[in-house]
Structures are given as structure tokens and as C-alpha cells.
Amino acid sequence: MTYTLYIGNKRYSSWSMRPWVLFKAFNIPFDEKLVFFGSDLASQRIEFSKFLxxxxxxxxFDSAASSAAIFDSLAIVEYIAETYPAVWPSDKLARAFARCAAAEMHAGFGDIRTDCPMNVALRIELGPRSEALQRDIDRLTELLSEGISRFGGPWLAGKEFTAADAFYAPIASRCKTYGIELGGEAGSYLDRLFDHPAVKQWVDEGITEPGIVARYEEDTKRGRKVLKNLGEQMLLDFLGL
Structure with a gap:
């Protein structure tokens, strides 16, 4: 095994989800190392710093390169693209758009991140949206619609699933969690993305994994109404209750 990918809780870690989904979608062999987040952030940083x-x-980590460490989601994608160039579109303009879209997700959409923390297992009644959050949602709709319109879909930069789609997988999950529906092609695209086998596997494993962290659960809820807890529902279904 050449690649070892360290990830956080699948329930919460949007940053980890991106490269994991990409590896799975392209059938790139890797060894998964799941490290659970801790109840205290300072203690977590001390523990993680021992190996990250x-x-x-x-x-x-790439054992074929003297166990070199690549510790950023976008850098991981670019590193993998050196060996697996198909993770970016082959067409020049589509590739440029895909990189722009990934970079915007990497650095932007701060109000969606802040107001709608990732939690694949809960369904939350979002309630009133701030102007800042609505601007992010409007921009998201615009960007996704542009990609589908320019390159014909069904994926963000054309016919093939690429790194750009992997970068928007956490947004597809967030929209499900908080009931955010985008109009037109943007909404249809997010539905397709959420149903992609690699995305579905991550979400399903996140719903059932142990390691629930109270501070993340509370950050998701913030006093908002919990419409459904998919983890609890799956347990009840399993028990026939």
C-alpha cells in the first residue's frame, strides 16, 4: 500500500470527505486511518500532532516518497493528479473551471460552513437565513448552474466525475442536513452528487460510526429543531422498533 490517508470522523469532517471520496470514486488504493475528534480541542491538537x-x-502519507506528508485537501488532490491525471478534466477549459470551483470551495462559502456545520446523521430545521448565508447559497447556485450549463453535465465540469465534484460532496451533505434546496440544475446536480456511490458510502459510514462528539452535536443543533437522527432511526429499524 503506497498511500495512507488520515481522516477525521465521517460524521463531521468535511475536509476529510473530499480526498476520501476522490480516492473511492477513482478506485485509487489507499489505507484509511480514522482518528476520532476529541471532546477538547486543545487536547485533540496535542494528540494529533504526534502523528500529523x-x-x-x-x-x-506516500510510502513511495519516503512517507512524505501532504496535509491539505487541495494539495492532496494535486499530488494524486500527478499519478492519476483523470482526477481533473482532460479539456483545458473544463479543467480550469474545475480548479476554480475547487479553489472557491476550499477558501470560500464561509457562512455556509459557519451556519451549517457538517453532520451527516442529523436533519435540522434551519430556520431564518441570514443575509450572508443567503448570499453564499445564491453564489453556490450560480456556480453549480454555470458548470452544468457550460460543460453539459451530469457532473460539474462535464461527463466525468472529477476532483471538483469531490470538493462539493460535503455541500451536498450539508444541504440534506439543513433542508437547503437549490433551484434548477444546481439542485439536480447536488442530488446526483449525494447519490454517488462514494458519497453515499461516506455518509452511511458516518451515520453508524462511534465517536459522537458533544461539542460538534451542539454546534449543529444550536437550539434548532432536530427533525431526524438517522443514527437512532437506523438502530430502531435494526431492532424492529
């Missing part, structure tokens, strides 16, 4: 250079996930 940035004390954060995701982090990729």
Missing part, C-alpha cells in the same frame, strides 16, 4: 504535521486532517 499540522495536527489536522486530512493528511496523506
Amino acid at each position: 504535521p499540522s495536527a489536522k486532517v486530512p493528511c496523506l
Whole structure:
């Protein structure tokens, strides 16, 4: 095994989800190392720093390159693209758009991140949206619609699933969690993305994994109404209750 990918809880870790989904979608062999987040952030950083250079996930180690560590989700994708160029579109313009879209997700959409923390297992009644959150949602709709319109879909930059789609997988999950529906092609695209086998596997494993962290659960809820807890529902269904 050449690649070892360290990830955080699948229930919460949007940053980890991106490269993991990409590896799975392209059938790139890797060894998964799941490290659970702790109840205390300072203690978590101390513990993670023992084996992760940035004390954060995701982090990729390549044993074929003297166990070199790549500790940023976008850098991991670019590193993998050196060996698997198909993770980006082959068409020049589509590739440029895909990189722009991934970079915007990597650095932007801060109000969606802040107001709608990732939690694949809960369904939350979002309630009134701030102007800032609505601007992010409007921009998201615009960007996704542009990609589908320019390159014909069904994926963000054309016919093939690429790194750009992997970068928007956490947003597809967030929209499900908080009941955010985008109009037109943007909404249809997010539905397709959420149903992609690699995305579905991550979400399903996140719903059932142990390691629930109270501070993340409370950050998701923030006094908002919990419409459904999919983990609890799956347990009840299993028990026939």
C-alpha cells in the first residue's frame, strides 16, 4: 500500500470527505486511518500532532516518497493528479473551471460552513437565513448552474466525475442536513452528487460510526429543531422498533 490517508470522523469532517471520496470514486488504493475528534480541542491538537504535521486532517502519507506528508485537501488532490491525471478534466477549459470551483470551495462559502456545520446523521430545521448565508447559497447556485450549463453535465465540469465534484460532496451533505434546496440544475446536480456511490458510502459510514462528539452535536443543533437522527432511526429499524 503506497498511500495512507488520515481522516477525521465521517460524521463531521468535511475536509476529510473530499480526498476520501476522490480516492473511492477513482478506485485509487489507499489505507484509511480514522482518528476520532476529541471532546477538547486543545487536547485533540496535542494528540494529533504526534502523528500529523499540522495536527489536522486530512493528511496523506506516500510510502513511495519516503512517507512524505501532504496535509491539505487541495494539495492532496494535486499530488494524486500527478499519478492519476483523470482526477481533473482532460479539456483545458473544463479543467480550469474545475480548479476554480475547487479553489472557491476550499477558501470560500464561509457562512455556509459557519451556519451549517457538517453532520451527516442529523436533519435540522434551519430556520431564518441570514443575509450572508443567503448570499453564499445564491453564489453556490450560480456556480453549480454555470458548470452544468457550460460543460453539459451530469457532473460539474462535464461527463466525468472529477476532483471538483469531490470538493462539493460535503455541500451536498450539508444541504440534506439543513433542508437547503437549490433551484434548477444546481439542485439536480447536488442530488446526483449525494447519490454517488462514494458519497453515499461516506455518509452511511458516518451515520453508524462511534465517536459522537458533544461539542460538534451542539454546534449543529444550536437550539434548532432536530427533525431526524438517522443514527437512532437506523438502530430502531435494526431492532424492529
